[in-house]
Amino acid sequence: MPKTAHRVATFGTTIFTEINTLAQEHNAVNLGQGRPDFDGPQAAIEAAVAALRSGKANQYAPGPGTPELKTGVANHALRFYNMEIDPANGVLVTPGATEAVFCSIMGLVDPGDEVIVIEPFFDSYVPGIIMAGATPVYVPLRPPDWVFDPDELRAAFTPRTRALILNTPHNPTGRVFTRGELQTIADLCQEYDVTVISDEVYEHLVFEGSQHIPIATLPGMFERTVAIGSAGKTFGMTGWKVGWAYGHPELIAGVKRAQQFVSFATNHPAQLAVAHAFTLDSTYYEEYQALYTAKRDLMMQALDAAGLKARQPEGTYFVMADFSDVFDGDDVAFSKYLIQEIGVACIPPTAFYSREHAHIVNKQVRFAFCKGDDTLRAAGERMAKLRR
Template sequence: MHKLADRLDHFSDSIIRRMTRIANQYDAINLSQGFPDFDPPPELITALKQTADSGPHQYEITWGSAEFRQLLAKKQQKLMNIAVDPNENILVTCGSTEAMMCAVMTVCNPKDKVIIFSPFYENYGADAILSDATPIYVPLIPPTFEFNKEQLRQAFAQGAKALILCNPSNPCGKVFTRQELEYISELAIEFDTYIITDEVYEHIVYEPYQHLYLASFPGMKERTITCSSLSKTYSITGWRLGHIIADKAIIDGCKMIHDFLTVGAAAPLQKAACAGLAFNENYYHQLTKTYSQKRQLFLDGLDKLGLTYYPPQGAYYVLVDISAFNPFATDLEFCEWLIKEIGVAAVPGSAFFKEPEYRYIRFHFAKKESTLLAALGKLSKLKEKLPC
């Protein structure tokens, strides 16, 4: 038998999803894979029930239903402060995962270089490999997770075709400042580089931080590919509804890639999700308030346990330093032990960092308060079972 494709040698299965499988096996509280344990807004559930009766149940237009695109354009152009034409500037995808894959495949030729900040969401490296592009990793340095300007300039100077920017960032919760985004914009224009943004946590940002859309910066609309999703904003991760917003020439390219990757996102789910896209700004204010409360509850609990962590500025993840827990050769071993012996699932930081010296694990707090309290209760046994 011939050897399978060489690209398989360069990445493994998803460590995040693997942690969920192990958590399920041991009936642990899953604070690894980032999905809520509470229902979506009732308006979406009602709309889904109605759609089950009335349809549509067949293919939609490949790049997304007209109603979905119109509502999304109205919502996003107000937030992004740029013109968004529903017919020319939007592609609806099967989650932001496909959106990012489409974006990388649209702009990159084989062997093109793609800049990725580290820590990074694990799919980004895989996206580059599957596109036969070469990743260049630039560190975000703890505890503030700022980048070194000269290191970033050197990465651009290597001829990078694109940079992937997750803002707010998964896993560290960093929200990029205006000054940082201005510098990235200057380099992108100077070196003629595309910026692919992952903005799925755009509505989950904590005071006093503010989410800014790179596409709205001077000279950036033409070279920014904005990817996002409804998953986190409306607590519908299983619906797999994402989207790309970009200039027409880029969207036309993304449409061709998307057409042969997935054909289109689920028609009935697009219809039902329109109920969420029609929400007014009060919904998003309440979303921020809700996650701010969950964040505070979980961080207060970590404080009481004496664990070292980095307070997230956005998203719903927190990195916890496990360097004091020495008996484990790897952070993966620690996370497997944590599931089996403590009953709580986390993700090993090595899934996100290219730098081997860091010893972090990632928890998420997109859970009911009762779930978070139960998890903290189990974690209180950590030092008892495993003295530092």
């Protein structure tokens, strides 16, 4: 009987599947998945339809991306971060940021290398590191402030460290790393000659009072950083699966070498639509932030009324909440209780930590607030029953 490969043997089925199934069974208001229940900009949808009808985009796109979208990514980096990116050699378009991260690991990390991962992590990072034959080394963020201990970070660096995966604005804590935190990371990466894979998919989901700083803009970091973005997040179209990696052409060349044999090319009409979305003026980004600021406020009110403690997110559409005042079990037990008895779904975050650090978040759950206001209000009404 043929067997599956050792490299995927530990992956299993994620807790997301279990939570989603349970949520459906109990007709729960689902604040689990980071999946907006509304569309992105209408102009981008119209551009997608026009691309389909044009008859010019229904065959393979150029492998590394269409010139229109690569130029869009480069112009965006100049417009928002004053970074000069070569659209021809410094940008790679991929089917979603997930593949950009995966191909960055495959293209820039060797078997036997170590890769530093900040916990809680986006769930594709660790399987990517394992598939590359490398070893993840974990540095936790701890509640209630979700900051790393600089000594713990330093201790994670060794002569075998090849890369560090950074995510800011950060899913699931809603943290936006400060310049000081980024400088600590940058100094260590320069000292140990380490590449940063910088997942910045929530770059435009930053609330007033915080600022997203791409680590590549810190002195000495451009040549050692691959930055990653996603139309799923920037333009609210997760179903399109269009992402990109950009940075120094020598690093992007490695990522491209891997990507050409993973997917080869990305959805052609969607690329043209995203290229059009990149031409939207600043009103789009202002409205996007205002929309999510109102949703964040609704979410915070709901958590407060329920008796859950949460640090107000600085960015993203996620918030972590401490339920220890209203429930005695762990995060998985609370998530199931919340679905079955209260009718709201959330995600237990121990799945985003290594086994050794999972205890750090066993009194926390993650809520996603990328949902219609009525849905958020309905969740709030149900959760009010939690308060002791």
